[in-house]
Amino acid sequence: MKDPTTVLIEKIQELTTSLSSYEQGDLLGAADIQDRIGQLCTFLEGKKSLEKLHSLVAHMRPLAWALAQPSYEEEALRLLQELVEGLELFITGRISGKSYGERIRTQEPLIRKYEKLFRTTQSSRTEKGNGHVPTPGEGGILNGFSEKASTTPEIEKTNTPPSTAPSFRTEEKPVRHGEPSYPTNYFDAIIEDRKLLEQFHTEAQEHLEEAQATLVELEYDGTNKELLHTIFRNFHTIKGSSAFLGLKNIEETAHSIEDLLAIVRDGKLILTKELIDIIFFGMELLKNLLDIMAAHEYQNRSMVSSFRMVNIYPYIRLLKKIKEEYRYKKIGEILEEEGKIAPAILKEILKKQESSEKKLGEIIIEEQAARPEDVVAALKKQSDIANRLKRSAIVKVSNEKLNTLIDIVGELVINQSMLKQELRQLHLTETAERSISQLETITTTIKNLVLSMGMVPIAEIFNKLRVVARNTAEELGKNVYLEVRGEDTELDRNVIETIYDPLLHLIRNSIDHGIEDGKTREERGKNRLGKIILSAEHKGSGIEIIVQDDGQGIDPERVLQKAVEKGIIKKEDTATLSERDIYNLLFLPGFSTADQVTSVSGRGVGLDVVKKNLDSIHGRVEVHSEMGKGTCFTIKLPLTLAIIEGFVTRVGDNKYVFPFSSIEEIKVVPPEELYLSENKEEAMIFHRGIHMPVIFSHRVFREPQKNSKEQLLTLIFNFDHSHYCVVVDELIGKQEIVIKSISQNILKDCRFFSGGTIFGDGSIGFVVDMQGFLEALK
Amino acid sequence: MAGTTNKYLLFTIEKERYGIPIGKVQEVIRYTPITPLHETSQFLKGVINLRGRIIPVIDMRLKFNLPEKAYTDRTVFIIVEILGTREVSHIGIAVDAVQEVVDIPEDLINRTPEIGFKFKSKYLQGIAQLNDRMVMILNLDAILSTDEVVELQQNLTEKAG
Numbered sequence: 001m002k003d004p005t006t007v008l009i010e011k012i013q014e015l016t017t018s019l020s021s022y023e024q025g026d027l028l029g030a031a032d033i034q035d036r037i038g039q040l041c042t043f044l045e046g047k048k049s050l051e052k053l054h055s056l057v058a059h060m061r062p063l064a065w066a067l068a069q070p071s072y073e074e075e076a077l078r079l080l081q082e083l084v085e086g087l088e089l090f091i092t093g094r095i096s097g098k099s100y101g102e103r104i105r106t107q108e109p110l111i112r113k114y115e116k117l118f119r120t121t122q123s124s125r126t127e128k129g130n131g132h133v134p135t136p137g138e139g140g141i142l143n144g145f146s147e148k149a150s151t152t153p154e155i156e157k158t159n160t161p162p163s164t165a166p167s168f169r170t171e172e173k174p175v176r177h178g179e180p181s182y183p184t185n186y187f188d189a190i191i192e193d194r195k196l197l198e199q200f201h202t203e204a205q206e207h208l209e210e211a212q213a214t215l216v217e218l219e220y221d222g223t224n225k226e227l228l229h230t231i232f233r234n235f236h237t238i239k240g241s242s243a244f245l246g247l248k249n250i251e252e253t254a255h256s257i258e259d260l261l262a263i264v265r266d267g268k269l270i271l272t273k274e275l276i277d278i279i280f281f282g283m284e285l286l287k288n289l290l291d292i293m294a295a296h297e298y299q300n301r302s303m304v305s306s307f308r309m310v311n312i313y314p315y316i317r318l319l320k321k322i323k324e325e326y327r328y329k330k331i332g333e334i335l336e337e338e339g340k341i342a343p344a345i346l347k348e349i350l351k352k353q354e355s356s357e358k359k360l361g362e363i364i365i366e367e368q369a370a371r372p373e374d375v376v377a378a379l380k381k382q383s384d385i386a387n388r389l390k391r392s393a394i395v396k397v398s399n400e401k402l403n404t405l406i407d408i409v410g411e412l413v414i415n416q417s418m419l420k421q422e423l424r425q426l427h428l429t430e431t432a433e434r435s436i437s438q439l440e441t442i443t444t445t446i447k448n449l450v451l452s453m454g455m456v457p458i459a460e461i462f463n464k465l466r467v468v469a470r471n472t473a474e475e476l477g478k479n480v481y482l483e484v485r486g487e488d489t490e491l492d493r494n495v496i497e498t499i500y501d502p503l504l505h506l507i508r509n510s511i512d513h514g515i516e517d518g519k520t521r522e523e524r525g526k527n528r529l530g531k532i533i534l535s536a537e538h539k540g541s542g543i544e545i546i547v548q549d550d551g552q553g554i555d556p557e558r559v560l561q562k563a564v565e566k567g568i569i570k571k572e573d574t575a576t577l578s579e580r581d582i583y584n585l586l587f588l589p590g591f592s593t594a595d596q597v598t599s600v601s602g603r604g605v606g607l608d609v610v611k612k613n614l615d616s617i618h619g620r621v622e623v624h625s626e627m628g629k630g631t632c633f634t635i636k637l638p639l640t641l642a643i644i645e646g647f648v649t650r651v652g653d654n655k656y657v658f659p660f661s662s663i664e665e666i667k668v669v670p671p672e673e674l675y676l677s678e679n680k681e682e683a684m685i686f687h688r689g690i691h692m693p694v695i696f697s698h699r700v701f702r703e704p705q706k707n708s709k710e711q712l713l714t715l716i717f718n719f720d721h722s723h724y725c726v727v728v729d730e731l732i733g734k735q736e737i738v739i740k741s742i743s744q745n746i747l748k749d750c751r752f753f754s755g756g757t758i759f760g761d762g763s764i765g766f767v768v769d770m771q772g773f774l775e776a777l778k
Numbered sequence: 779m780a781g782t783t784n785k786y787l788l789f790t791i792e793k794e795r796y797g798i799p800i801g802k803v804q805e806v807i808r809y810t811p812i813t814p815l816h817e818t819s820q821f822l823k824g825v826i827n828l829r830g831r832i833i834p835v836i837d838m839r840l841k842f843n844l845p846e847k848a849y850t851d852r853t854v855f856i857i858v859e860i861l862g863t864r865e866v867s868h869i870g871i872a873v874d875a876v877q878e879v880v881d882i883p884e885d886l887i888n889r890t891p892e893i894g895f896k897f898k899s900k901y902l903q904g905i906a907q908l909n910d911r912m913v914m915i916l917n918l919d920a921i922l923s924t925d926e927v928v929e930l931q932q933n934l935t936e937k938a939g
Contacts, residue, residue, distance in 0.1 A: 411830070654813060702816035740832050742825065743867040750817050756825065756832040764813040764827050 004047070005091070006467050011040050012088045013463065019081050022067070030318060031277045033080070034064040056087070056104070059111055062118030072117070079110055093470035094481065182249070187304040189246030197298040200241050201290055204250075207234040208283055208290075215276055215283075222271035232261045238286070250289050253312050256319040257282045263323060278318070285315055331360050334378040341370045399493075402454055409450045410738030416443040417735050418759065447736070454494075458536045458545075459487035461500045465534060468504055472511045479518055479528055480511050485535035491543050495637055498617045499545065502610040506547040506633050507532060509607070514551030514631050524628065526550065539636070542661075548632040554625040556582045566591065583623040587611040620771060646737035646757070647715065648765060650730035652703025655765035657737050657757060658726075662719045662770055666731060669694070669712040685725055687716065692723040700752060700776045701766075719770045739767055752776050781884040788877040788913060789856065791838050796873075797882070797906070797913045804857040804868060806876055809849055819925055826855070826870060833857060835870040841921065842928055847874070860922045869922055882906050887915060901928055 015036045022033060037060050044054035060083060066076035083104065090100040104111075191197070211234040214227050221227065239254035257279060263269045288310060296303040332350060335341040341364065349369055353360050361375045420436055428436070462484050473480040515521075515530030522528055533548045556579055563569045563585045569577075585591060589608040614621050614635060625631040638644070645660035667687065674694065675684045683694035694714070698705040706729065713731060717724045739755040752772035757765050786797035787806075807828070812835055814824040821840035825832050835855060839846060855870040887904040903915040921928055 652816075700817075740830075742832050743834050743869065750815070758827050758830055758832065762827055764825055764832060 003467075005471065006464055007043065008040075009088070009091055009463065009467055011036065011043060012084065012091060015040065015084055016088060019077070019084060023077060023081075030064075030067040031281050032274045033067060034061075035277060037061055037064045053087075056083070059115070060084075062114040063111070065118055066114050072114070075110070076114065079107060079114075082107060091470075092466050093473065182308055186248055187246075187307060189248065190300055190304065191245050192300055193245075194298045196245060197293060200245055200247075201293055201298075203241065204238050204286070204290055207238050208287060210234055211283060212280075215279060218271055219273065219276055222276075223267075225265075228261065228265045228271075232258065232265055235261060247289075249307055249310070249312050250286060252316060253282060253286055253289070256316045260319050260323060275322075278322070282315060282319070285310075285312060331364075331375065331378050334381055335364070335370055335374060338374075338378070340374040340378070345369045397453075405450055406454060407738075409447050413443055413447050413736045414738055414757075414759065416440060418761065421733075451492075452490075454492055455490040456493050456496055457488045457490050458496060461496060461503065462487050462534060462536075464500070465503055465507055469507050469511065469532065472508050473515075473530075476512060477517065478511060478515055478530060480515055480530040480532060482507070483531060483533045485533065486537045489536040489538060489543060491536075491637065495543075495617050495619075498613050499619070499635070499637065502613045502621070502635065503534070503545070503547065505607065505610050507534070510547060510549040510551065510631065514549040514553075516552050543637045545635040545637065546632060547635075548630065550630040553627040553629055553631055554583065554586070554623070555627060556625075559583070559585055562591065563588075580622075583625065586623065587621070644737050644739060644767070645734065646767065647734050648732035648737075648759075649697075649715070649728040650732060651697050651701055651728050652705070654701070654703065655732065655759070655763065656697070656701065656728070657735075657765050657767045658715060658717075659768070659770060660734055662717050664716045664718045664723070667714050667716055667725065669714050669725070669727075671711060674712070687723075687725070690723050692716070692725050694725045694727060695774075695777060696727045697773075698727075698729075700773060717770065719774065724774070737765075737767060783881045783883045785879055786882050786913070786915065787856070787879050789854075789873040790875050790877060791842065791873050792844050795877070795911060795913045797880075797915045798856075798858065798918055799915075800879060802858050802860075802918055804859055807855050807857065807870075809851055809853040809855065812849075823872065828857065828868075828870075831868070833868050833870050835872055836922065837872045839872075839874075858918055858922075861919050871918075871922075880908065882908065882913070882915075 015033065018032045018036055022030060037057060040057045041054065041061070044050045044057055047054070060080060063076045063080045063083075066072040067080075086095070086100050086103045089095045090097060211231050214231045214234070218224065218227050218231070235254045235258040239251055239258055242248075242250040242254060260269075260275075260279070264271050264275070269275070289307070289312075292306045292310070293303055296306060332341070332346050336343055336346055345367075346369070349360065349363050349367060352363055352367075356363065358366075361379060364370050364375055365372050416439060420440060423432070423436055466482055466484065469480060469482040510532050511530070515532070516524070516526075518528040521530065531550050533546065535548075536543060536545045538544075559582050560569075560574050560577070564571050564574065568585060568588055568591060587607045587610065591607070610621060614637075617637065619635055619637040621636075622634045623631065624634070646657035647660045647663055648655055648657050650656070669685055673685055675686070677683065683696075684691055685694055694712075696705060697703075712727045713729065714725045714727050715731075717726060737757045740757055742753065742756045750766075750772075752769055752775075753766050754769035754772075755767045757767055759765060785800040787800050787803050788795055788797050790796070810826050810828075812824040812826055815822060815834075821837050823835045823837050823840075825834050827833075837846070849872070852875065853872055854876050855872055856876065857868055857870050859866055860869055886908075887906045889904055901917055901921050903917045906913045906915060
């Protein structure tokens, strides 16, 4: 299903998201960005056609690493955004490889600079040349924690640099400058007791392993106190014993992780996925340090020289930043930070507050220590931070359970409305009336909630379609730009699955048959670049999706000619067809106007598949086309497949449910208002200044019709810009209807049913599809 | 080696015995009121509500072009699973009476003779002799996925086992 390009685009988009959330102050994003770039690299590795991209992404690694270095942070972020944005434009076909190349070239000096920085901080061989010392820059997070290639003591035996290193790594030379600057006496306290150190090594390894297992569990259950205590204890112990042995670097690292976990444990910070990644990163760092100890067989001097190579400070600084950012701050603190209040005054006010009932903000305003609007802004900032802490967690539920839930809620809705009807007939006390209304409100709320659970934004498939458009255009050598609108429109999961194929067909069709090649377009005075608009929006109780191109349009004459050739219609019938009828011929099986069969379309299977798929979810498709200007396909879909607002009527012996959304009003037509045609077969009424046909639904449903001498009960429908007056025998009322599918065996005979429904008393009703209902009359 | 033995549900229509593989049968229910459908093929009587599902009911007498019989509380509906072109669907078939479930060894089921038989061979999986009585094993998928009335041929040659 997923072709590499789609995956690539998804990955790039994820990266873009991480970058922008980092920019907005989500400092946890740094590790996320490094991770994603690492994933991209792994993905591109060894793919022949993507070699160029691979080396480019590899060049991004130093930039991602630089994000954690305070002095380079801003520049690196800007550069990364530039590169990633260009990459996305290039992959989605909006700019050519050439112009992307130019973009990169202008940034080259900067990229080189970061590479150099990266290289110098990378570890090198130790003086003895035995053993390569890994650092978090290349191991750990960049390979998604799973490969320990560069962090195991195995490196003692081999002298090859780890395979995960980016492609621009030069032959390793012992680089001695640019080392992290630990104070000279920093490692002096390390005890000279091999046995104790070895013991610590084993113990710390165990704790890290336990922490790792716990962290994996925490990914699914981030608020589990038990687990949080466990992992907190792990780092606490590592911190304690390393301090005792004088391993200051290990102590500081463990300490900073412990502090972070303390905030999480106290519920002041939610353990997000990014945060878990950050902790993993720290664990890799600790593992590296432990590995160094073992690799040097706990010999102080050589151990320390390697220790000096590994800079723990960027990581510790990152954690510090996070703690600062995510702590729930007091108003006073915020004001002080922003320089809106002098520290000395704040101290005084805090003193005053101790002896008063008032809130700090109030006192500040009273004392005129800060401007009221500043206090308000600080309050807002405070609540923003608080809200960020309350990030909603996500629970995964199986599809099956969700579908069952939707079904059951459907039943609940039916039963509730039946109950209401039953009880209304008895004369109830006011309290009972109130209870019934309340019950109705609750049921409706549950229904809406459950239905919204099954909704997903259409962006899911729109993104895939972007790729499809690009690939198709490339295949056919055309320049096409796909403009997407309304990506966040939400609709039913099941609907989304069904419309992907139709949309794919329509877009491929547009590019193949609609959009002309660049030369022809120029001759016709159009922009060389063809444009397709793909948009989704809510309309009424449904969704409208549009695929519109600015190509050559569909020639109705040619459609007719083809249809006659293929024996789809008879020549003598062509004159009677309206333009809409002609375009509808396109959706018949075996119809194709393409002169030659291209690899993309033209086999005449496209559009009938579109129609078939849409029929299965009660959707409709229409075509409007203008020669030379372009073609527009409009798809109309129901919001959900499960429940509709229906108007229940009785016709003859059965109950029939009409879609409530297309009913304008109920009208009782006295016999004298009815205009009958000559043969008494057809009728019409004049209502609100419009002549509209009267449809006796008995004829469609083949139900026995009672004498029409009396007045008629009718529903006025407004459907597809026309009005109809439909006669029924009895109006039962508006109800929420759960559509149950009826076997295809029946539906192929009754095109005017979209399904059935079961009422509270067990009786069955038929749900009418207006389109089919009107077509049945022809 | 003895061949395999399968279970079949036997029922009667107009004194003839028919069998269908038990695996196709979901359940057998007593007559429940039918919501009639007027717009469909003659033999599709309508739909019933089977525990919240809408199941179409086909009258086998009409399907085989036999005279219609009013439903009584003796009438039973066999709910069967058929493989349509696009879906597996459940359909009720109305038959005169359900008899029993029997084991029929596969080597007792003979291929349908080509000519002079009740149905076109595509509607039959085979014929078996059971206790000197003939059982026609129906191919339900083939019968129920057509819209036509399955014509029974009148020149039925009695086959003595």
